[in-house]
Amino acid sequence: MNAGTPSAPLDVMRLRADFPILAEKVHGRDLVFLDSAASAQKPRAVIAAMATAMERQYANVHRGLHWMSERTTEAYEGARDAVARLLNAPDRHEIIFTRNSTEAINLVAHSFGRGVLRPGQAVVISEMEHHANIVPWQMLRDAHGIELRIAPITDAGEIDMAALEALLADRKVGLVAITHMSNVLGSYTPAARLARLAHAFGAKILLDGSQAIVHRRVDVQVLDADFYVFTGHKLYGPTGIGVLWARRELLERMPPFLGGGDMISSVSFARSTWAAVPHKFEAGTPAILEAIGLAAAIAYVEAIGYEAIAAHEAALTEHALALLAKIPGLCVFGAAQDRGGVVSFTLESAHPHDVATLLDRQGIAVRAGHHCAEPLMHRLGIESTARASFALYTTQGEVDALAEGILKVREFFT
Amino acid sequence: MNAGTPSAPLDVMRLRADFPILAEKVHGRDLVFLDSAASAQKPRAVIAAMATAMERQYANVHRGLHWMSERTTEAYEGARDAVARLLNAPDRHEIIFTRNSTEAINLVAHSFGRGVLRPGQAVVISEMEHHANIVPWQMLRDAHGIELRIAPITDAGEIDMAALEALLADRKVGLVAITHMSNVLGSYTPAARLARLAHAFGAKILLDGSQAIVHRRVDVQVLDADFYVFTGHKLYGPTGIGVLWARRELLERMPPFLGGGDMISSVSFARSTWAAVPHKFEAGTPAILEAIGLAAAIAYVEAIGYEAIAAHEAALTEHALALLAKIPGLCVFGAAQDRGGVVSFTLESAHPHDVATLLDRQGIAVRAGHHCAEPLMHRLGIESTARASFALYTTQGEVDALAEGILKVREFFT
Amino acid sequence: MFEELRDLYQEVILDHGRRPRHGEKLACFDAEARGNNPLCGDRIDLTVKYGPQGEIAKVGFAARGCAISIAAADLMAETVAGLSVTAAETLSRAFQTLARTGVPPALDPPLAERLERLAPLASVHEFPSRVKCATLPWHALHAALAGNKEASSE
Amino acid sequence: MFEELRDLYQEVILDHGRRPRHGEKLACFDAEARGNNPLCGDRIDLTVKYGPQGEIAKVGFAARGCAISIAAADLMAETVAGLSVTAAETLSRAFQTLARTGVPPALDPPLAERLERLAPLASVHEFPSRVKCATLPWHALHAALAGNKEASSE
Numbered sequence A, B: 001m002n003a004g005t006p007s008a009p010l011d012v013m014r015l016r017a018d019f020p021i022l023a024e025k026v027h028g029r030d031l032v033f034l035d036s037a038a039s040a041q042k043p044r045a046v047i048a049a050m051a052t053a054m055e056r057q058y059a060n061v062h063r064g065l066h067w068m069s070e071r072t073t074e075a076y077e078g079a080r081d082a083v084a085r086l087l088n089a090p091d092r093h094e095i096i097f098t099r100n101s102t103e104a105i106n107l108v109a110h111s112f113g114r115g116v117l118r119p120g121q122a123v124v125i126s127e128m129e130h131h132a133n134i135v136p137w138q139m140l141r142d143a144h145g146i147e148l149r150i151a152p153i154t155d156a157g158e159i160d161m162a163a164l165e166a167l168l169a170d171r172k173v174g175l176v177a178i179t180h181m182s183n184v185l186g187s188y189t190p191a192a193r194l195a196r197l198a199h200a201f202g203a204k205i206l207l208d209g210s211q212a213i214v215h216r217r218v219d220v221q222v223l224d225a226d227f228y229v230f231t232g233h234k235l236y237g238p239t240g241i242g243v244l245w246a247r248r249e250l251l252e253r254m255p256p257f258l259g260g261g262d263m264i265s266s267v268s269f270a271r272s273t274w275a276a277v278p279h280k281f282e283a284g285t286p287a288i289l290e291a292i293g294l295a296a297a298i299a300y301v302e303a304i305g306y307e308a309i310a311a312h313e314a315a316l317t318e319h320a321l322a323l324l325a326k327i328p329g330l331c332v333f334g335a336a337q338d339r340g341g342v343v344s345f346t347l348e349s350a351h352p353h354d355v356a357t358l359l360d361r362q363g364i365a366v367r368a369g370h371h372c373a374e375p376l377m378h379r380l381g382i383e384s385t386a387r388a389s390f391a392l393y394t395t396q397g398e399v400d401a402l403a404e405g406i407l408k409v410r411e412f413f414t
Numbered sequence C, D: 001m002f003e004e005l006r007d008l009y010q011e012v013i014l015d016h017g018r019r020p021r022h023g024e025k026l027a028c029f030d031a032e033a034r035g036n037n038p039l040c041g042d043r044i045d046l047t048v049k050y051g052p053q054g055e056i057a058k059v060g061f062a063a064r065g066c067a068i069s070i071a072a073a074d075l076m077a078e079t080v081a082g083l084s085v086t087a088a089e090t091l092s093r094a095f096q097t098l099a100r101t102g103v104p105p106a107l108d109p110p111l112a113e114r115l116e117r118l119a120p121l122a123s124v125h126e127f128p129s130r131v132k133c134a135t136l137p138w139h140a141l142h143a144a145l146a147g148n149k150e151a152s153s154e
């Protein structure tokens, strides 16, 4: 693993060597992977951590009184410590491992939504949420009589704070659930301000950090959040693992979500009692190997340093926006003051799917579609966009290739 | 990967070379891993499949129009095909990936239990279920007014079929949910007979195959099951992945479980519509790498052949039972006609935890405790047992070591 | 650069994609259905007018989607006009095979000729994630002919 | 063979594990609590009788569990008798450190002496999954002294 000092600029070429897949060819061309916002590639450190666990030190966790189980339990619980440090959570018991962000939000919608919120209360989400932060609340609305309110965004792609405040005014809102960074527009939301506003009106706040935590340091205590979720595979970790952080007092008030082994204190047919947090929310054999992989990913990112990553990506984004602005007929969506390395665009002459296919033939991977944000598409008056997204391993040369590639697509279709 | 012809006896020594961890030392002694029923070790083929995906061919699935995403989607959906073939499912769309057996059963308890069963109906489970097949039904009972009935077992550790039939007589039972093999007693249940009985009284049947599918070929059509669940990590695959198979007509009647990306057809704030099965039940980024690992595990097991594995393990079990029967003060639990390679026992002079610790010091990994089956412990009049379990890589020599090890424990404590 | 892509985006496809001839819903129709590709957001609203013998007289659609899906819808509207429902279903199955494999299945002469007109779409089979773009209109047609309102290309 | 294990299973532990002196619930008690280790099924029902000054006069327990947990409970009952609640809590924290690290923290003489009696349990720290066996009775004691009914060693 490579590491820079936090303030030094990234030595991207050295970091790229940590990601074996970046040396692959696609359609005979060098892979230019600009789809990291969908899922990031994995450094050798992550691959090795998982393989080594399987090769040398593995057994089921928590219930074993033998060496392999004890060591594996240490590694699994060590991953919980690593996540707690990453988020600066005050208490390691507040970290719950889930499959992904989606499951983490569903867990909150289920256990907090049905177990703590009361019919007649409301949940606020924004117009620029991922489906993962929409559908669970709709299901809660339909099953449990919770009102769902939608905070509008401005044309720049920022939360309309005045409108949000108006939605909170009647103090019926029990939870504000908002993305910390839009996966379409790249906008960062003012998380600490959102939390203050929610709290001022007696609501809790959930931040969907699926995108945000990939690019910037997150401190749940500084943000004063109540719930924070993210997903391992976007943070250079494996699939199959995600995280819910929540304040302990909330977790303790919430009923369990899934039932089974490891989440109980005692079971009899008449009645079961629940284990203490976090185990209450982790039923069955957890994603042990994936937690180990996630811990390796976190160590990798921390060794590089968020400051350096953020600076690198900010430079890439600026460069990309400047280049794309010069392409006739190209429209970039989102103009938030505070934005990260995700750029969505459309081209007048070609549908985003066709753009993606033609870029792919040049080795350039971008995503096209509604990006699991149909209501946002609706708000923007479009059906879909093409989206390029940047990671710590993205180079300026790749951004140049994107711009050139788009020009060729344009030519092809006109 | 090594493979024998299906009917040839296993060349266990050659197979062991496929499992790097088996060469490890524990407390300076050769590892004798007899805890595979908790989680099995992984062959090189599985480790390599996951590492290679991360090194050479990875992106998020389903929504990508670029090469890496298309190839990864093929691999992920190919894993679904592999599972469909393993179970002889009539339709690949009937395979749903979950985190583990526990989540699969919770999915059924939620979507079938709340969405299809009606208050006043009942669910039957047995006295020898794992908590994963108890707690979700208790939660359903308490939330949705479904009665929970308990089918007793005989002293031999078999389902009491007459008693089960009596529980079904009033035709209020909508679902019979029973293990296909006990993780404590090793008993196989007569799955096809159970299905016939359930169907005769208008009930559906769920089989918990977490243990069974590790040792024997399962054909859901021959069994005439309605739901079948298993978990990847016990079948020599990675953690973080499990399987629910269900008849398509049932899946189509069941409302979704988790909401989010990939499980929708369209989303607007007013209303969302669901994708077709299996996607309706797979919200968010799935366990892509884990599905790939599971497919490799299935290929590994299939290449060896279930017949050879079953014969090998039957011989080991017989040998173990014979040896343990000679140890004074040792009591083996379970005497089912049809039993697999899981042996639970207690020793008069030492608590199971102490047995496990002392065996561990000899390099022998066994599990001790209630094995997530507290009600069964209660039925047996004990608190816990020590449990040795066998896998395709277990040798007769390891079984001998177990027996010798137990004799030493006995000596130590008397 | 895009030599191989000329297979996928042949002139006829680019042309039908840009200027579909049947790209409007019929004002007067007997059957309709919506086709939906949830994974990418493509959508087609299809209308069908039957002729006096119950044959398909006319198809019109409103669609959002890529060049491939618009062209596929337009070529479909063109080729099924005049066919009986049974013949259209046979052609639909044949086209789906063509799109998935690149190989046209054997058909009786009149239908084989119509399938030929769809041949420019054969090369989608090399683009697995685009196959659905080409088959979605046919799923919608099937739904409309069967009297259903919704089709999905999953 | 089991040389290293003689550390964990010292004679005094085997002896208290086999024949606990306080292994019965008190018939007459002032406080009680149940301790539960959900992961392995160990359980202890603890009763406490206070003396005239509010000090712990007597502790009795009914437990199911391994040699370590029974011995730990019995040694606890023995060492806390006569202590004030505050002193017992101090001893409890010290013992938990001892069990987790193997190192006895510094204490004032009278308590240090009592901690010494618990020294045979110090080596559980080498057996991470057994630490809870030794600390569960102390969690239960803490719960009883605080007036709670349940404790869990997670």
Ligand SMILES: Cc1ncc(COP(=O)(O)O)c(C=O)c1O
Residues within 6 Å of the ligand: A261, A283, A284, A285, A286, B037, B038, B100, B101, B102, B103, B130, B132, B133, B179, B181, B182, B183, B208, B210, B211, B231, B372
């Ligand atoms: C019979 C049985 N059912 C269910 C489970 C739960 O499996 P998992 O923890 O992988 O969900 C297990 C294993 O722990 C088991 O043995």
Ligand SMILES: Cc1ncc(COP(=O)(O)O)c(C=O)c1O
Residues within 6 Å of the ligand: A037, A038, A100, A101, A102, A103, A130, A132, A133, A179, A181, A182, A183, A208, A210, A211, A231, A372, B261, B283, B284, B285, B286
């Ligand atoms: C903002 C946002 N929220 C939630 C998700 C869902 O993540 P996952 O699919 O890993 O659950 C994503 C990514 O797809 C996302 O970008």
